Amino acid sequence: MTEQDTAPSAAAADPALRDRLVDSIRELLPHVLKREVAEVTADTELMDALGLSSTTGLELVLELEERLELEISVEELGRDDFGTVGSLADYVAGNLLTEA
Incomplete structure (x- = not known):
C-alpha cells in the first residue's frame, strides 16, 4: 500500500x-x-454508551450533511468510524466531497 492509497489522517483535517x-x-x-443525552464529549462512545444503531448512525450522517450543508463520502464509512463522536468527526472531516 502506498501513501496515496491511505485515507486522510485526522491530523491532516482542519482542527x-x-x-x-x-x-x-x-x-x-x-x-x-429521540431522547436526551447528557455529557457528550468527543470521547463518548456512540454505539456502546449511547446505543446508536446502524440506522440511527446513517440518520446522523444525513442530518449532519443537511445542517452543515456538506456532502460526505460514505463509501469507506464503517462501524469503527462510529466508535466515538470524535472518530465520526475525524471520518467526516477527511471524507468531504467537493463540487467538481
Whole structure:
C-alpha cells in the first residue's frame, strides 16, 4: 500500500472543522436518538454508551450533511468510524466531497 492509497489522517483535517463537527454531532444526537443525552464529549462512545444503531448512525450522517450543508463520502464509512463522536468527526472531516 502506498501513501496515496491511505485515507486522510485526522491530523491532516482542519482542527476548527473537526471541532465544528464534534459540536454538531453533539447537538444532533438528541434529535436522532429521540431522547436526551447528557455529557457528550468527543470521547463518548456512540454505539456502546449511547446505543446508536446502524440506522440511527446513517440518520446522523444525513442530518449532519443537511445542517452543515456538506456532502460526505460514505463509501469507506464503517462501524469503527462510529466508535466515538470524535472518530465520526475525524471520518467526516477527511471524507468531504467537493463540487467538481
